[in-house]
Amino acid sequence: MERATPVEHEARGEHTHSETPIPRPRVRRSPAPAPAPGSGAGSAFASAVPRHVIQRASVRGQILDALRSALVAGELAPGEVYSAPALGERFGVSATPVREAMQQLANEGAVEVVPNRGFRVIRRGARELAELAEIRALVEMPVVLRLTRTVAAPRWAELRPLAEATVAAASTGDHARYAESDGAFHAAVLALAGNRQLVQLADDLHRRAQWPLAGAPVRRTRADLLADAAQHTALLDALTGQDVATAQSLVREHFAGM
Known part of the structure; x- marks a missing residue:
């Protein structure tokens, strides 16, 4: 088989020279069987990261999660161009799953x-x-207020670990970890409405709201994240007590502080 020429690589968007250095993206670690022999993982990557981190059966999904985390963490800088082969080299995989994941991010507007x-x-x-915050408030606030009146206290108690998880994530100052736990809490609240389309829409809006601003001098501090997480526990208290007025005030404040 003939090797692709440099011109052919360039035509596929695979130019890698003079490219901005890329911090090694983080891939979510999860227990999994070791990949089958001949999976194609790069030896340098394999020596630095346990083989079970990238599972052959779900490479694209894990790459997509890692790229989303890299966006939130600011490791992929606004305005910079990244090629699929260069990112694939960082992950120790071929360019194909990276390109597919990046195309998904393109569909999402990232x-x-x-x-x-x-x-x-x-x-x-x-x-x-600000526009995303306004839309999220318009979508989520009416649902939360309705749920305040209709959901029993024991159901809200089941969400307490998720609220506490946001506090734990905020305490680390890790923006990517906090974004993940924050999204999980909001999704769990809205899921009680029984509307899957609503949860998917809110998840997309939440994800878009996490991307860093271009040229922002200062990112949200650990104190900002802790204050945001505290609103989750306070909101859960209001929901448990069916305190509609407090719940409405907290939701409005929560989105205003985004």
């Missing part, structure tokens, strides 16, 4: 395709973040 080069991380401004 990146845009740059022909013959790769994918550029979208630059976002404060106005877009």
